[in-house]
Amino acid sequence: MTPGASLPECEFRGQRCIEIKLPQGDRALVSLFGAQVLSWQPAGFQEQLYLSPHSVMDGSAPIRGGVPVCFPQFNQRVLDRHALPKHGFARAAVWAPQPLVLTDTSAEAGFELASNAQTLALWPHEFAATVTVRLEPGRMQTRFSVRNTGPGAWRFALALHSYLAVNDITQTSLQGLDGCQYWDAVKHLHEPDVRSGQAAGAVRFAGEMDRIYSGVSNPMELVNASATLRITQSASLPDTVVWNPGKTLCANLNDMPTDGWKHMVCVEAARIHDPQVLTSGQSWSGWQQLACIPRA
Ligand code: TA6
Secondary structure (H helix, E strand, O other): OEEEEOOOEEEEOOEEEEEEEOOOOOEEEEEOEOOEEEEEEOOOOOOOEOEOOOOOOOOOOOOOEOEOEEEOOOOOOOOOOOOOOOOEOHHHOEOEEOOEEEOOOOEEEEEEEEOOHHHHHHOOOOEEEEEEEEEEOOEEEEEEEEEEOOOOOEEEEEEEOOEEEOOOHHHOEEEOOOOOEEEEOOOOOOOOOOOEEOOOOOEEOOOOEEEEEEOOOOOEEEEEOOEEEEEEEOOOOOEEEEEEOHHHHHHOOOOOOOOHHHHEEEEEEEEEEEEEEEOOOOEEEEEEEEEEEOOO
16 A cells, blocks of 8 residues: 555646546546546546536536535535535535555545634534545545534534436436435425335436435446446435436526536435434544446
8 A cells, every 4th residue: 555645636627636546547536626526437438427518617616517525514405504505615615635545456535624714604613524535446435524523513414416427318217216215306395394205116317306315225226328337325324316407407507508417417425314413523424436337
């Protein structure tokens, strides 16, 4: 293991990024703005993440694509007593890169953010958080860890809001959610307690979808024409958000091309319905792993 390898920093569309590479050819790019993975291309496969070509990239707004980290709030739905921005502040903060940790078959990059005057103005709690991006051949894991460094307890929500690239959303299916209950934010936006049950069989996409599935414990598989992606998440993240804006909502998103909805779907590892409580000094972590499955 080679801890402390010098940082392979580069610029991508105006953002400072760290490039992570494996000798096998797998490559990922992580922006310091948001500690956000912007690209993951495993050797022998296409790019696996969707990054909007119209995304704001100057740090004045969150980046549309890759793996945004939503903390300490999900959407504007969980910590309603605080004037937090939508999806929290982590995706719009500049994180500090840590030395890479390399082996012959893995590479790990860490990014740190601690509470500061800006975060305390939005959310009056002290914390130290780390995002760790780990590559192994054909696999990427994004892990979020946080410690309560303040005197009292607080609670938070989290989502690893992964934008996955697909050739054609209408020909894509998501398997593994059979039997799970979900809240449908398109049909029941103002009835957050209404639950629907996922029928057996794959989830398919025909129009706007915005659902929070709960009790997700099985691996999921995102199947599209060119590849299958296996998606797993830690038990500490029991919810999975599935989001595609569909044609109409997409046309209203300034940072998406009009046909962007066809080429992405968000499958997010999350903790929303039951926010995590951390007492003083306590730590917590949660992760999502994406793995490319070669076609037989
Ligand atoms: O995760 C799904 C969701 O909460 C949707 O409701 C939608 O708003 C999406 O996130 C994107 O949010 P954003 O603030 O990035 O435009």
